[in-house]
Amino acid sequence: MIPSVEEMIEIYVASWNKNNLEEFKAAFAECWAADATYTDPNFELVKGVGGIAGLAQSSLEKIPIRKFNVITKPEYHHNVGRYNWNVVLPEETKEGFDYFEFNDEHKITRIVSFF
Secondary structure, eight states: OOOOOHHHHHHHHHHHOOSSSHHHHHHHHHEEEEEEEETTTEEEEEEEEHHHHHHHHHHHHOOSOOEEEEOOOEETTEEEEEEEEEESSOOOEEEEEEEEEEOOOOEEEEEEEEE
């Protein structure tokens, strides 16, 4: 079990920085519940570890040089929270924030991303 919400979010964001589908799957499996969902303005609802790993792989294929970072400590209560992140791209840095829900094992059950 992940010991804290802060570590759960750090693992989640770092998972986006892996280099291939198998690495994405292994990394997300640490912090992502089996039935978790991901929603953002550009994609249909993504479900499960395979879904989020596939989305990260697609992102890597489109933009092979990028790095995601947590830029604010997560604020949370009652198994819900939010934090800010950025992605450093070759030509710019973009910022966003995520609303998240998590279970008692500190695994993400839902992310709604805004950027």
